[in-house]
Amino acid sequence: MGIRAKRILAAVDRSKYKEKIIEYAISLGKAWEAEIVAIHVIDPGHGIPGGRIKEKELERKEQALKPAQELLDEVELLAEKEGVHVKKHVVEESDTVGKAIIDYAKNNNFNVIIVGTTGMGRVQEIFLGSVANYVIHHTHCPVFAVR
Numbered sequence: 001m002g003i004r005a006k007r008i009l010a011a012v013d014r015s016k017y018k019e020k021i022i023e024y025a026i027s028l029g030k031a032w033e034a035e036i037v038a039i040h041v042i043d044p045g046h047g048i049p050g051g052r053i054k055e056k057e058l059e060r061k062e063q064a065l066k067p068a069q070e071l072l073d074e075v076e077l078l079a080e081k082e083g084v085h086v087k088k089h090v091v092e093e094s095d096t097v098g099k100a101i102i103d104y105a106k107n108n109n110f111n112v113i114i115v116g117t118t119g120m121g122r123v124q125e126i127f128l129g130s131v132a133n134y135v136i137h138h139t140h141c142p143v144f145a146v147r
Contacts, residue, residue, distance in 0.1 A: 005111035005142075010038045010086070011101045011135075012075055014067075017116035020146045022075050025114050026084050028144070036084065037110070038075045040068045041091040041100040061092060098134030106140055114144040 010025035012018045022038065029036040042064045072088035079086040094100030105113050117132045136143045 004032045005034050006032070007108070007110045007112075008032075008034050008036045009101070009105045009108075009110040009113045010036060010075075011113060011115045011131075012038055012040055012071065013116060014071060015116055015118060017118060017146055018071070018075065019078060021114050021116050022078050022086070024144055024146055025086070026079055026082050028112065028114070029084060034111075035087070036079070037087045037089060037108070038072055038079075039089045039091050039101070039104055040071050041094055041097045041104075042068055043097055044094050065090060065092070096131075096134070098131045098138070101131070101135050102139045110141060112142050112144065113139060114146060117145045117147050 005028070008025050008029055010021050012021050025036050025038070028034065042061060068090045072090065076086055076088055089104075091100050091104055094103075101113065101115065104110075113135060115132045115135050117130070132143075132145050136145060
């Protein structure tokens with residue numbers, strides 16, 4: 001008997017913690033023989049000044065897509081070095097990063113979420129709130145918060 005998850009969601013960002021997040025995902029995935037999916041959420045931003053908001057928003061998303069895919073390619077290489085296959089997905093549509101992670105996990109039947117606790121500066125975290133904190137308090141499944 002024991003706890004055994006079948007699907008692990010690793011939410012990665014560009015912080016220095018992405019390697020640790022993937023290391024935990026790989027370790028747990030091996031132990032539980034679970035599927036691992038790594039996602040990166042394109043930050044929806046906080047409004048774009050100017051008259052052509054829709055056009056500027058589309059341009060911002062296009063500019064964010066390539067670095068997001070490159071980040072997930074890097075994650076995939078880290079996993080392959082350990083002999084583990086990781087599926088990857090860029091989440092483009094979101095109200096907030098935390099909500100996007102939760103919605104993705106719920107809609108795709110994940111049992112566990114792994115998220116980093118630090119990605120932004122302390123001042124940003126105070127004013128905007130922590131993504132990890134939001135995920136921990138609002139999701140349907142266990143969360144591993146990596147430092």
